[in-house]
Amino acid sequence: MRDSWQRRIDRAGHLAERDPAARPLLVVYSRLLSLQRDSYEMFRRRADRLTGSLDRDLSAVRPCVAPMLTVVAEIGPPRLADEAGRILDGAAAALDAMLLAGWRATSGQQFFSKIALQPYAEYLAAIDVRPLDRDGPRGKYVCPFCGGAPQLSILDGARDPDGGGRQLLCGTCSTVWPFRRVLCAQCGEEDEHRLGYYHSPAFDHLRVDACDTCRHYLKTVDLTRLGIAVPVVDEVAGAPLDLWALEHDYQKIELNLVGL
Amino acid sequence: MSISRRAFLQSSLAGGAALTAFGFDVAPLYAQAKTLKISRTSETRSTCPYCSVSCGVIIHTLGDKAKNAVPQVVHVEGDPDHPINRGTLCPKGASLEQEISNPRRLVTPQVRRPGSDHWEDIAWDQALDEISRRVKTTRDATFIEKDPRGRTVNRCEGIAWNGGCTDTNEFNYLVVKTMRSLGVCYLENQARV
Numbered sequence: 405m406r407d408s409w410q411r412r413i414d415r416a417g418h419l420a421e422r423d424p425a426a427r428p429l430l431v432v433y434s435r436l437l438s439l440q441r442d443s444y445e446m447f448r449r450r451a452d453r454l455t456g457s458l459d460r461d462l463s464a465v466r467p468c469v470a471p472m473l474t475v476v477a478e479i480g481p482p483r484l485a486d487e488a489g490r491i492l493d494g495a496a497a498a499l500d501a502m503l504l505a506g507w508r509a510t511s512g513q514q515f516f517s518k519i520a521l522q523p524y525a526e527y528l529a530a531i532d533v534r535p536l537d538r539d540g541p542r543g544k545y546v547c548p549f550c551g552g553a554p555q556l557s558i559l560d561g562a563r564d565p566d567g568g569g570r571q572l573l574c575g576t577c578s579t580v581w582p583f584r585r586v587l588c589a590q591c592g593e594e595d596e597h598r599l600g601y602y603h604s605p606a607f608d609h610l611r612v613d614a615c616d617t618c619r620h621y622l623k624t625v626d627l628t629r630l631g632i633a634v635p636v637v638d639e640v641a642g643a644p645l646d647l648w649a650l651e652h653d654y655q656k657i658e659l660n661l662v663g664l
Numbered sequence: 665m666s667i668s669r670r671a672f673l674q675s676s677l678a679g680g681a682a683l684t685a686f687g688f689d690v691a692p693l694y695a696q697a698k699t700l701k702i703s704r705t706s707e708t709r710s711t712c713p714y715c716s717v718s719c720g721v722i723i724h725t726l727g728d729k730a731k732n733a734v735p736q737v738v739h740v741e742g743d744p745d746h747p748i749n750r751g752t753l754c755p756k757g758a759s760l761e762q763e764i765s766n767p768r769r770l771v772t773p774q775v776r777r778p779g780s781d782h783w784e785d786i787a788w789d790q791a792l793d794e795i796s797r798r799v800k801t802t803r804d805a806t807f808i809e810k811d812p813r814g815r816t817v818n819r820c821e822g823i824a825w826n827g828g829c830t831d832t833n834e835f836n837y838l839v840v841k842t843m844r845s846l847g848v849c850y851l852e853n854q855a856r857v
Binding site: 426429432481483484515568584585586602603605606664 | 685688696700703722741744
């Protein structure tokens with residue numbers, strides 16, 4: 405279940421209007437989504453040239469990165485803006501090395517490789533071209549398509565009206581795959597006494613699924629409570645829950661695009 | 665910009681700033697986080713007690729595991745990962761939460777006396793004494809050792825037992841043993857799990 409880029413952008417705009425506290429973050433996030441949408445469209449036009457090996461696809465990916473860097477240098481927070489400027493002024497080889505390092509890691513902790521490679525990976529998934537050179541561990545709890553770590557989980561009532569089955573959404577290629585309800589997506593803990601979710605009425609359709617064994621968590625977007633939610637966007641808008649989890653010594657399995 | 669996200673966030677928060685791992689300012693959101701009322705709920709997989717289909721359920725129990733907090737069941741839903749029902753439940757199963765947490769649930773024995781128009785609460789000891797006495801009286805009065813053709817039957821036709829659908833397997837085992845030892849033949853219940 406991949407929401408269209410436009411649906412994500414529209415949802416970010418809608419939530420930004422409704423929530424003054426989250427507005428600055430969501431406005432920037434919306435711009436980042438627009439950049440990713442443009443990048444995705446560029447990949448769509450070059451579909452015949454994509455092989456799934458970033459080494460060979462760099463010529464297609466590189467042109468998408470420069471516009472991203474330019475915009476981030478303008479609207480990004482100071483630290484990212486400085487970094488964007490340095491990359492723009494630096495050698496192409498350094499940019500390539502950064503992208504390749506980000507591609508080979510299963511968990512994205514580097515902003516620029518994350519923002520640049522998500523549309524690439526998502527388009528590969530859309531055309532079913534498997535990534536060839538991601539060499540991370542292929543564990544039980546990673547994306548079956550690209551091996552990426554899960555960004556969030558979704559309780560979906562649309563696909564299974566009675567069930568509310570759980571799915572994980574890949575933080576790299578946005579592939580969605582079914583996952584057991586009472587199971588830690590990081591360590592596989594299934595002891596119900598070690599698992600739990602935290603919920604606030606302020607974010608009725610969001611919850612923090614936490615594991616007391618590995619102290620990791622991910623947020624769950626409950627579409628059975630709010631069917632119009634767009635998981636990746638609503639997850640960002642629920643940033644206060646991330647901050648709460650952090651203060652309670654939980655660590656997120658996979659950072660989102662704003663670094664929470 | 666590759667950083668240790670956890671260390672970065674924690675140092676940011678501890679230092680009074682509120683920046684994400686990528687440097688986004690989340691100070692207003694951090695203030696909002698401080699006001700959130702957060703509750704912990706656990707999900708326990710179990711089996712619906714009502715019929716022989718044995719549907720899987722997930723029981724949501726509210727409680728932060730604090731010693732002085734009483735856990736409370738707040739929701740019961742079908743288990744989407746269960747091979748039998750795959751998340752679905754019949755109306756009875758879907759109402760399980762009300763079976764567990766119901767203000768009208770009886771917590772003491774009750775009796776309606778002959779000629780009375782209402783039920784009254786009685787103590788457990790009194791209930792056990794009265795039931796024992798009536799079982800003894802009824803059994804003594806109606807026990808049949810031999811049938812009209814002289815065959816030994818040792819049965820009690822004056823007592824019948826009807827069990828409810830949420831009686832557990834173990835409870836029903838004891839019921840059968842007890843009723844058979846009394847000679848009760850009219851023995852039925854609806855529990856099959």
